[in-house]
Amino acid sequence: MSRLALGLSALVAALFVTALAVGPAPLGIWHGLQALIAGGDGPEVLVMREIRLPRALLGLMIGGALGLAGAAMQGYLRNPLADPGLIGVSGSAALGAVLALQTGLAATVALGLPLAALGGALLGVGLVLALAGPRGSSLTLILAGIAISALAAALTSLVLNLSPNPFAANEIVFWMMGSLADRSMTHVAIAAPLILLGGVMLGSLGRGLDALTLGEDAAEAMGVNLTRLRLVLIFGTAAVVGAATAVAGAIGFVGLVVPHLLRPLVGARPGRLLWASAFGGAAMLLAADIAVRVILPARDLKLGVVTALVGAPLFLHLIYRTRQEGL
Amino acid sequence: MLALRAGITAIGLLAGTALPGLTEDVPRRVVSMNLCTDQLAMLLADEGQLISISDLALDPRSSAMVDEAAAYPVNNGLAEEIYLMQPDLVLAGRYSALATVDMLRRLSIRVEQLDPATSLDQVTERMARMGKLLAREDVAADQIARFDQRLASFRDGISPRPRAALYFANGYTSGDQTLAGDILSAAGMINIAAELGLVSGGVIPLETLAMAAPDTVVTGQPYPGASRSEEILSHPVVGALQAGRPSTSMNAQDWLCGTPYVLRAIDQMAGLRREVQAARERQQARN
Amino acid sequence: MTLLALQDFAVTRRGRDILRNVSLSVGTGELVGIIGPNGAGKTTLMRAALGLIDSAGHSSLAALSARERGREVAWMPQQREIAWPVDVQTLVTLGRTPHLSPGQRPKPEDQAAVDRALDRMDLLSFRDRTATRLSGGEQARVLIARALAQETPLLMADEPIAGLDPAHQIATMKIFGALASEGKSVMVSLHDLGLAARHCTRLIVLDQGGLVADGAPQEVLTAARVRETFAINAFVQDTPDGLIFQPLDVVT
Numbered sequence: 001m002s003r004l005a006l007g008l009s010a011l012v013a014a015l016f017v018t019a020l021a022v023g024p025a026p027l028g029i030w031h032g033l034q035a036l037i038a039g040g041d042g043p044e045v046l047v048m049r050e051i052r053l054p055r056a057l058l059g060l061m062i063g064g065a066l067g068l069a070g071a072a073m074q075g076y077l078r079n080p081l082a083d084p085g086l087i088g089v090s091g092s093a094a095l096g097a098v099l100a101l102q103t104g105l106a107a108t109v110a111l112g113l114p115l116a117a118l119g120g121a122l123l124g125v126g127l128v129l130a131l132a133g134p135r136g137s138s139l140t141l142i143l144a145g146i147a148i149s150a151l152a153a154a155l156t157s158l159v160l161n162l163s164p165n166p167f168a169a170n171e172i173v174f175w176m177m178g179s180l181a182d183r184s185m186t187h188v189a190i191a192a193p194l195i196l197l198g199g200v201m202l203g204s205l206g207r208g209l210d211a212l213t214l215g216e217d218a219a220e221a222m223g224v225n226l227t228r229l230r231l232v233l234i235f236g237t238a239a240v241v242g243a244a245t246a247v248a249g250a251i252g253f254v255g256l257v258v259p260h261l262l263r264p265l266v267g268a269r270p271g272r273l274l275w276a277s278a279f280g281g282a283a284m285l286l287a288a289d290i291a292v293r294v295i296l297p298a299r300d301l302k303l304g305v306v307t308a309l310v311g312a313p314l315f316l317h318l319i320y321r322t323r324q325e326g327l
Numbered sequence: 328m329l330a331l332r333a334g335i336t337a338i339g340l341l342a343g344t345a346l347p348g349l350t351e352d353v354p355r356r357v358v359s360m361n362l363c364t365d366q367l368a369m370l371l372a373d374e375g376q377l378i379s380i381s382d383l384a385l386d387p388r389s390s391a392m393v394d395e396a397a398a399y400p401v402n403n404g405l406a407e408e409i410y411l412m413q414p415d416l417v418l419a420g421r422y423s424a425l426a427t428v429d430m431l432r433r434l435s436i437r438v439e440q441l442d443p444a445t446s447l448d449q450v451t452e453r454m455a456r457m458g459k460l461l462a463r464e465d466v467a468a469d470q471i472a473r474f475d476q477r478l479a480s481f482r483d484g485i486s487p488r489p490r491a492a493l494y495f496a497n498g499y500t501s502g503d504q505t506l507a508g509d510i511l512s513a514a515g516m517i518n519i520a521a522e523l524g525l526v527s528g529g530v531i532p533l534e535t536l537a538m539a540a541p542d543t544v545v546t547g548q549p550y551p552g553a554s555r556s557e558e559i560l561s562h563p564v565v566g567a568l569q570a571g572r573p574s575t576s577m578n579a580q581d582w583l584c585g586t587p588y589v590l591r592a593i594d595q596m597a598g599l600r601r602e603v604q605a606a607r608e609r610q611q612a613r614n
Numbered sequence: 615m616t617l618l619a620l621q622d623f624a625v626t627r628r629g630r631d632i633l634r635n636v637s638l639s640v641g642t643g644e645l646v647g648i649i650g651p652n653g654a655g656k657t658t659l660m661r662a663a664l665g666l667i668d669s670a671g672h673s674s675l676a677a678l679s680a681r682e683r684g685r686e687v688a689w690m691p692q693q694r695e696i697a698w699p700v701d702v703q704t705l706v707t708l709g710r711t712p713h714l715s716p717g718q719r720p721k722p723e724d725q726a727a728v729d730r731a732l733d734r735m736d737l738l739s740f741r742d743r744t745a746t747r748l749s750g751g752e753q754a755r756v757l758i759a760r761a762l763a764q765e766t767p768l769l770m771a772d773e774p775i776a777g778l779d780p781a782h783q784i785a786t787m788k789i790f791g792a793l794a795s796e797g798k799s800v801m802v803s804l805h806d807l808g809l810a811a812r813h814c815t816r817l818i819v820l821d822q823g824g825l826v827a828d829g830a831p832q833e834v835l836t837a838a839r840v841r842e843t844f845a846i847n848a849f850v851q852d853t854p855d856g857l858i859f860q861p862l863d864v865v866t
Contacts, residue, residue, distance in 0.1 A: 025534035046537045050563045078697035101553040165552035167496050174555055182498070182533055182559045204716075211711050214760065215695035221664055222764070223684030223712040268698040268744075298530060300497075 008279035015286035019056040065240035067281015070255020075209035075270030085252025088148030089124040093245035094175040096120020118242030177304030178249030187247040198239025206271030253311025353462040354416035361420035363584035367457040391588035406430040444585025485515035489542035496556040514596030573602035617768040623671035645794040647814035648803040654820040656803040684712025688764035692772035709763030731763035787813035811859035
């Protein structure tokens with residue numbers, strides 16, 4: 001195991017434990033961990049097992065999913081600006097999830113919620129890739145992303161406004177910004193299968209993405225099956241982003257910031273960046289979720305607010321740099 | 328339907344004019360544009376005096392008087408439509424469409440605004456005020472007397488008082504200085520919001536709710552269509568707190584407005600208190 | 615032994631014949647230059663022969679599975695793309711991709727192949743440099759090294775020497791020649807007819823999608839052929855130092 005792998009795992013582990021220790025209930029960290037592991041029937045066990053553990057697990061899974069999806073999209077498009085949130089994939093997934101919830105599909109079909117979100121995400125990825133072309137130029141990628149995000153957001157708002165439920169319309173901000181507040185083990189169970197499946201799919205792309213460094217022609221001539229790679233990428237991304245968005249809303253910038261920060265540490269190799277970004281994404285989302293709980297403990301500050309505050313300036317910097325390089 | 332309404336109005340007008348003691352100050356064409364004034368007016372108005380109520384009065388989730396409301400033409404709280412009804416008194420809530428209220432006043436229509444009731448004492452105050460506005464003080468006094476009498480019957484010698492949590496969408500709760508809090512305490516329960524320092528209301532995080540371990544959790548009733556806000560009401564933690572213990576979801580229409588229908592809410596809560604008590608006794612007997 | 619065989623080979627795109635009726639075969643020990651004016655179909659011929667675009671007729675390479683093909687032929691596209699700032703060692707190691715099974719890390723023999731390729735291209739001192747920060751010519755050499763590291767019997771390269779300085783152009787053609795003398799074959803497209811004349815063992819001339827000449831440089835680069843296909847007058851002379859080809863003027 002490399003030093004980077006060791007460092008990242010240690011960071012994720014530390015943040016995971018911290019996430020378990022943060023919350024409005026005054027539990028000492030050892031006391032809390034004891035309740036978590038040993039069990040029993042006190043309220044501490046309820047707090048640890050039904051509130052903090054699912055929240056930390058979701059932070060881990062969803063952060064990993066978003067980091068991985070970002071690294072995979074960037075590797076495929078050979079463009080550091082590709083992030084599932086920014087190019088409209090998360091937004092489309094949110095639309096799918098909202099449709100499933102409001103039509104009752106989510107309640108009647110097993111895994112209906114994440115599968116519908118997957119469907120939405122699939123549409124989003126497909127559209128972006130179709131619009132941006134094989135090697136997405138920054139301009140078309142961002143323009144396509146803006147258009148798809150705007151359309152998905154508008155349709156999401158429309159569906160929520162049409163809902164007979166008076167609370168639904170107020171939840172537009174949740175679907176746009178994302179939150180892990182008050183999630184339960186049910187949500188872990190909803191998201192886990194598709195995130196694992198999609199994660200394995202995306203994780204298998206390392207060699208192909210490495211070869212794509214030399215361009216599509218060279219990669220294909222080296223035995224990379226581009227059609228298969230494209231399909232695996234699309235389904236894998238849709239699965240992880242769909243499942244993540246279905247339970248936590250659209251959280252942007254994780255897939256942008258994390259690969260960018262880690263790229264120099266893996267020698268810029270897209271394949272190694274995949275797993276590193278999965279760890280890094282988990283660390284970033286856990287940290288963001290700790291931050292929202294520490295900054296405004298009494299309110300549900302949206303995760304997307306924190307990730308955007310970190311990510312948007314970096315995004316601007318990257319746009320500036322790609323312009324300079326004339327990409 | 329229109330003909331029927333017109334008929335009712337005509338009869339009402341006839342009846343109204345036939346009554347003795349009516350002066351020029353008595354409003355004859357009253358329009359209500361707020362859910363709570365709707366219900367107070369329906370309870371107290373003379374026949375034909377109330378010519379329109381708000382559309383919310385027909386919503387069974389919010390209104391305790393849906394059946395009665397069916398007999399009235401509804402309005403959507405728009406200044407234009409209300410003006411065309413030529414009212415001589417418009418009843419509004421303190422916070423309902425301020426622009427509409429201003430507009431109506433500029434058109435020299437008398438608008439009276441009522442504050443929402445935040446305690447059971449205020450329920451009778453609002454009834455008295457409405458009685459005065461509609462020149463139906465005698466009817467109001469009558470109903471207030473009956474209300475006070477029933478309320479007193481709930482308050483007789485309750486002990487022990489179980490600890491209850493009111494838990495609504497987004498983790499909101501109502502504190503002691505609210506109508507809901509008053510209903511709870513009139514039914515003989517302690518509101519845990521007070522223990523947590525929430526006076527008028529606010530959010531109880533799930534963790535805090537779990538740690539507070541209330542004897543019973545009263546949840547809001549979810550609306551049709553899904554919402555993340557209401558998902559919290561089916562969170563496993565709420566489920567665990569309710570498991571094996573008496574609990575219920577509230578009928579919001581009885582809790583929302585300061586009308587005598589709050590007695591129904593108190594009655595429901597008193598029933599819940601007795602169940603909690605019975606469960607506790609069974610538990611003790613087993614030990 | 616035949617490394618590439620094309621039979622009645624044709625490419626049609628959007629109803630237009632890009633390439634038609636091409637038959638040729640490449641054996642071992644050849645350095646084949648593909649020449650022709652812009653738009654003659656040089657790139658299309660090589661990409662279609664590899665099976666990267668649809669074609670009609672038979673190509674022995676396109677018939678292989680993607681993996682087998684990767685061990686039979688290395689391809690260096692004209693587009694010199696290096697998408698990420700990886701180091702030279704990493705980039706050249708990518709050439710070993712077809713030799714690794716899924717999930718397998720490069721073995722010592724792969725590293726040896728990479729070292730040979732770096733050595734051949736005089737890039738040993740560049741090993742740890744970031745590829746994207748190199749000059750255009752250096753990047754071209756790195757990409758050639760990548761193709762060499764694939765160590766296939768046949769190497770196909772689309773304008774590999776464009777943009778190199780004269781010394782590196784000559785050196786690169788000599789490396790290709792050395793590969794040919796080791797029994798491998800190289801197929802390159804190029805515009806510099808002087809280098810083609812001196813270094814290639816065989817030239818294939820394409821014009822408007824058709825194969826118009828195929829043979830030794832002395833046979834192919836005649837004054838008449840050059841005038842007809844390239845619309846230039848040229849000085850051509852066979853000397854003890856090899857064939858000298860110098861374009862002089864455009865035919866008006």
